[in-house]
Amino acid sequence: MIHAKVHVTLKPDVMDPQGLAVKNALESLDYKTVSRVSIGKYFLVDFDSSDREAVEADLEKMCKQLLSNPVIENYRYQLEDGTQ
Amino acid sequence: MIHAKVHVTLKPDVMDPQGLAVKNALESLDYKTVSRVSIGKYFLVDFDSSDREAVEADLEKMCKQLLSNPVIENYRYQLEDGTQ
């Protein structure tokens, strides 16, 4: 079993209405020091495999293909061996 | 400037239709070894402050209040000093 953690975030110059809204909401709740909020996605993907290399190759592909939209998003991931 | 990274994930017993849909999509794209996908949120929050303790207290509060829905979600966060 291999666990992967994938972070998908918006590219810096893409409009992030959700992040903006959360920042405004925090401001109106009186959190004065918050200067920026951006919101991304966080995937936990479990693989039934112990072949780290194969998993990594798959992961790279699925990030490009499905988990992120390369037009507006970046991704990064970490792998962890699990036993669970 | 302090950067915070917040991860918000669904509690274990709560259904995750999004994760399920992505898992099914990956399966039909022939990623055979994927056994589970769950999807959470990932917030990057910048604070204009150098008072780590105050920031942490704020962050704890805003996670409960706004960034997560304590009825169905868990959260965790890390702080990093930044200069940017």
Next chain:
Amino acid sequence: MKLGVVVFPGSNCDTDCFYALKEVMKVAVDYLWHGEQARDDYDCIILPGGFSYGDYLRTGAIARFSPIMRSVAELARKGRLILGICNGFQILLEAGLLPGAMVRNISLQFICKYVNIKVEQNHTPFSNFSKSVLRIPIAHGQGNYVIDAHGPAELEEHQQILFRYCTPEGAVTREANPNGSIGNIAGIVNRERNILGMMPHPERCSEAQLGSADGKLIFESIIRYLSA
């Protein structure tokens, strides 16, 4: 002339498009199941609105892998017409058949209402009519069109912007922009002008009883083009 309306799991304007084409426009139309390939004899394929795969993950992100999308790309390459409405537009973007992407409406809310759109080009198969402002409904949560920094200029240069949100008089203003879309963009075509993606719903305003019949102009234009 033969038209096809694709049905993805979660499509919900498929029957509306079908009805508008069959009962209002009186043309031959078939449903095309997402899991199959479309035969080669379709002149126009419509990707309808709705929530394919629940719009889970990102709008259109999962549907674009449906087997039928291979035929759609193939037919597009052969110059057949492809019309993506709302979720159909989002699928075309995810599939890379049109440039750019969609993010959430600036209000973060789903918006269903009548808007006005300005017709920027008349020389496409979809917009060959003289009316310059259409009254037409939108119904989406993610119609906020984004594209990379030089995208807008390129779209302009190749005259790819077909519809922009505007006032009833045709002024393209910030107030007339319902969702934050860059340049008030409501619909774009590819450079070859045979693929149109648009957020507003022409099938919802093809009969006066529904509040406007302006959507019919778009379908008539398509039919005229195909019968030429």
Next chain:
Amino acid sequence: MPERTPLSDPAITMELVSDHGLSEEDYNHIKEILGREPSFTELGIFSVMWSEHCCYKSSKLLLKTFPTSGQRILQGPGENAGVVDIGDGLAVVFKMESHNHPSAVEPYQGAATGVGGILRDIFTMGARPIAMLNPLRFGNPSIAWNRYIVNGVISGIADYGNCVGVPTVAGDIYFSDSYNGNPLVNVMCVGLMDKKDMTLACARTSGSYVVYYGNATGRDGIHGATFASEELSEDSQERRSAVQVGDPFMGKRILEATLDLIRARVVEGIQDMGAAGLTCSTCEMAGRGAKGIEIDLDCVPQRAENMSPYELMLSESQERMLAICPRDKIDQVREILTKWDLECCILGTVTDDGLMRVKHGGRVVAEIPAAKISDDSPVCRREARTPEYLNRLTKFDPAAVEPPADYNPALLELLAFPTIASKRWVYEQYDHMVQTNTVVSPGHSAAVLRIKGTNKHIALSCDGNGMYCYLNPYIGGMITVAEAARNVVCTGAEPIAITNCLNFGNPEKPDIFHQFAECIRGIGDACRELNTPVTGGNVSFYNENQGEAVFPTPVIGMLGVIDDPQWITPSGFQDEGDCIVLLGPEVTHLGGSQYLYQRMKVVVGPCPEMHLETERKVQAVCREAIRAGLVKSAHDLSEGGLAVAVAEACLRSERQLGAVITMNAQLRLDIALFGEAQSRILMSCAPSSLDSLMQLAKVHNVTARKIGTVRGERLIINRSVDLSIASLQEAHHTVP
């Protein structure tokens, strides 16, 4: 909470029994039915099936008093939804449900799963859902928590309904401190079907398969029905098992798959797993067909590990269906389900022995005579007592309130009052156009939908003023029906049937039960007089927060039919120079009005009166006038009285026409403008039609007065109100 392994079922003690909401008497009854002690799983089954939410123990005797039959009624209360014949071989299926407590705890998911649930009730009958309505009651919007609930509920409804592609075409929203902490989230769904497709939730043939499809079963929502049957308290949050999450994409697929199954005639009965999940669906289907059902829980798709039989039977995971399928049709069933990416799980079979037998791990964990669970469910005769507050409140003389010094700001403030202000900010978040049938959109008296392929249209409205019911539950109950019917009549329709959702406090309190009993009497009387039978509904008790009950709030969903599209009538003024006519009796006081509530911040005064015969006649005049082509617009008078109705008729005119109104000087102007007397309709007509309209009213012995003219760009009333339409507009579109 139960143990998680079947091997360690807790011993059954009286404490455990009472934790399950069952009395000693109930328990003895269970032993009698079984002829032995129940197992833990059986105790769980009885506890949900005999909860107030599922067995209506406090309400069923009174609900029997409703008129439920009529020429058009194909199915009255008792099935998943009511069915009404609208001619042309078509039937309308409709029903209303509450999701109050789940929405109080988690507003977004609570409301979303409410929508999912009512949709399933409709399509399991064989009908395609074509419209949704949502009556909502929220606490005071100036409190942040209430606003959080408002936003969560509205986006929950929007996200689910929009995704499945069923238009949300109407609703109503009231704000009041009475709903602080316990919002009312009622959802109504309307479906359309070929009469031949009507499918009942019934197991008829022994040997048929019991088929499960949809989402897997998890530990969510266990004891949801019980939860709905007690007051909310501080630890409600903790007591709940995992909150249910709506999955509209699955909802949409099981909708399409179910309709495909029904049209292919490959199932003999279907029921969704709503409250009390697998338990309710199995024993009700067996019970209705006088059959038994045997299922093996090992075949249930499971999302969580090591679920006990108790948990599997009681889970309320969403988007799950149970179908009864003849053996020779199973391959077709599987094929249809596969098309929609659904797994076909055979849980067991229908049997002849009348028993619901549940197996798990090779053991029988429950064996109960199925019909007995429903037929022998407890009945409570609750005590009713006239609440003391009634004397206090109705003694108040609203005439003692000073008239406003300046009517312009008074009217603007009233138009901006959250309950009265335009709900455009809400219904624009709902897709109200999908399916391209919506001919009259939200924002008018009632929604109107076309029925494709016919000339027919249906009109839909939901109404329920809890404040009136609080002041006088009997009259309030009548008004609720009367107003819903009036709204539908104003669009040109004939009201034909209702569904309802009755939201009340704790029925064990005699005050509350009085409110309940009186409301029911009022609703029943009004339905008889207006000839709109009750086809079904829902009762939601225990709507209390910190011991305070919400206003008694029955909500009526009204269905009307329009046979000729020419009758469809807008609520806004149409043409300059048209005459404005007020139909119906004179207003006599300000009691129960939103105007008083806004000014005094308390609910006071006598309730508006209701004379059903007058109501019926007024509606008859309106209907006949419309059919005779005399009416250009019609709008019922309700909250805010005449002044608000006239302002709305101006705002709803496409060209924002103004009006000049002259009120008779004999009556105090504030009472005339803001009083909420019932049975009144504001109409406009061409000057050439005025005489005929007056004549028609006279024939029916209904008061009608010309009160003004459609004119200009301002609303002018006597010398007291003079406002631009733009200023009305701005006030009316205030978002709380």
